[in-house]
Amino acid sequence: MSETIRRVAIVGTGGIATAHAQAVATQPDRARLVAAVDVDLGRAEAFAKTWDVPAAYPSLAALLAAGDVDLVLLCTPPGSHVPLAAECLAAGVDVLVEKPPTLSLNELDELLELESRSTARVICVFQHRFGSGAVRLRRLAADGLLGRPLVATCHTLWYRDDAYFAVPWRGTFEIEGGGPTMGHGIHQFDLLLSILGPWEQVTAVAARQARPTQTEDVSLALVTFANGAVASIVNSLVSARETSTLRFDYEHASVELEHLYGYTDADWTVTPAPGQEAVADAWSADAADIPSGHSAQFAAVLDAKDAGRTAPVSLADARDTMELIAAIYASAFTGKPVRRGELDAANPFSVRMDGTGAPWAT
Missing domain, CATH: 3.40.50.720 (NAD(P)-binding Rossmann-like Domain)
Structure with missing residues (x-):
């Protein structure tokens, strides 16, 4: 106490x-x-x-x-x-x-x-960093039991109808800062970054597919990491079957998470590579089951x-996540890859997430 x-x-x-x-x-x-x-x-x-x-x-x-x-x-x-x-x-x-x-x-x-x-x-x-599944995954990765991280997917596929955007501050760069890249998928790819570490480059697209919003309602990004891993990140507010999924393919196992707004240990799946059964044993040996969430x-x-x-x-830890968001918008709106550290204070996408302007704004 x-x-x-x-x-x-x-x-x-x-x-x-x-x-x-x-x-x-x-x-x-x-x-x-x-x-x-x-x-x-x-x-x-x-x-x-x-x-x-x-x-x-x-x-x-x-x-x-x-x-x-x-x-x-x-x-x-x-x-x-x-x-x-x-x-x-x-x-x-x-x-x-x-x-x-x-x-x-x-x-x-x-x-x-x-x-x-x-x-x-x-x-x-x-x-999402604090559920026992994420804590366990970071520990096993740090111990080297999983081998090198190779490829990952991070998908936040949610559904928000038109009425959702009737709240005045929603769907604007001025007040909300952005669409699902900024306000919805952020928790999922923050968890991704907390596990894979620093990112190096992003190539992205964003679109306003269906919703009455100034911002995007969909974005997709391909991200490379300093440790050699590559990942795809998808954020959507137009997906009728809502799900939040993460998958990490390491040399010795695939580790997957599927949930919606918060997870427990039951939402994780570990598939060892042939001959790597020790991974599953190490995962199940940890009896902690702490749900992700504010508590x-x-x-x-x-x-x-x-x-x-x-x-x-x-705040310093969160900067990597915020820089990735800015880079996703910068890449999507300019059509060019963006490297970590490229967006200095004078860059329009450091000033505002929509930078030089969303393509649909004109």
């Missing part, structure tokens, strides 16, 4: 806030919800009543002025993440930011600069803070 009970506030009490409240509730001896914040104070008060939270505020500034919080869980629309996270950093309060952490690569670098001048830290919500990441954040370590996923 931790000796410190951390005081936690949720800012933005829309749908995703419930997942965060549930995550805090799983750690009653380590964290306590002390405040709910929303520009609609009535909604914040209703949320506070539901979750037995003692205080509600109409703004982050009012919460920070009260000074009774150790960690802010930022659950507002993407366009507000940077200014609100900056307020937390200025106040010396750690902030856990929902995806995507920023609207652009330059905004992320701006937050990194602000973070470097603060005692507080920005933590990014990438909860798993929140527990990992508390573990890190208790141990005096940087809490996962750090």
